[in-house]
Amino acid sequence: MVSARYVVKKDKWNDVNLEVYYHEDHNYNINIMMDAMKMSLDYYTANFSPYQFRQMRIMEFPRYSQFAQSFANTVPFSEGIGFIMKIEDDDPNVLFFVTAHEFAYQWWGHQVSEANVKGNAMISEAVAQYSSYMVIKHNFSQEVLKDFLKYDLLQKA
Numbered sequence: 001m002v003s004a005r006y007v008v009k010k011d012k013w014n015d016v017n018l019e020v021y022y023h024e025d026h027n028y029n030i031n032i033m034m035d036a037m038k039m040s041l042d043y044y045t046a047n048f049s050p051y052q053f054r055q056m057r058i059m060e061f062p063r064y065s066q067f068a069q070s071f072a073n074t075v076p077f078s079e080g081i082g083f084i085m086k087i088e089d090d091d092p093n094v095l096f097f098v099t100a101h102e103f104a105y106q107w108w109g110h111q112v113s114e115a116n117v118k119g120n121a122m123i124s125e126a127v128a129q130y131s132s133y134m135v136i137k138h139n140f141s142q143e144v145l146k147d148f149l150k151y152d153l154l155q156k157a
Contacts, residue, residue: 002059002076009034013041017055026060026083029095033058033082036099036135043135048107056103058082068098070105077102097148100135104128 006021009030018037020030037056045051053073063080077083082095108127114120137145 002061004060006060011038013038015054016041016051019055019057021057021059022083023060023079026079029083029085029087032087032093032095033077033099036096037103039139040100040103040132040135043138044104044107044131047134048131051106053106056106058099068102070102070109073106075099075102093144093148094151097132097136097152100132101128104131107131 002021004021004023007024007027009020009022009027011018011034018034020033022030037058041051041056055073057074058077059074060079060083061076063078063084066078066080068075068077068081077098081098085095087093087095105124105128108131109124112124114123133145133149136148
């Protein structure tokens with residue numbers, strides 16, 4: 001459960017209502033999240049299937065932990081990896097990537113499920129990772145994609 005006195009930024013992509021629920025002082029990355037949702041909808045709908053819901057919501061929660069997790073049409077997102085993250089012009093846009101990655105689960109895991117076997121989460125994780133890279137590839141320069149892949153590889157090393 002996520003509950004707070006939120007400010008809500010609303011937008012629309014075709015017939016899908018997009019909403020970001022956030023603390024009023026944490027508004028400086030909201031447009032990045034909105035852009036990531038729209039660009040993800042463009043790519044995922046064109047390449048996988050229509051989005052199955054009429055809304056998509058991102059909700060800020062305190063940084064007791066730093067993660068985001070995708071549920072059907074809702075993504076709770078830690079303030080520490082999204083809402084209060086300072087993104088410099090020369091940094092890979094981790095926030096955009098995480099938003100696209102979590103949104104990918106609306107297809108991989110919420111529409112297409114793995115078999116109930118050991119290691120099954122690797123499949124949806126890998127496909128969500130691939131999907132979010134494709135959103136970056138189709139919306140940014142090859143240099144941006146290369147910089148992000150390099151950054152991501154170093155983070156996992």
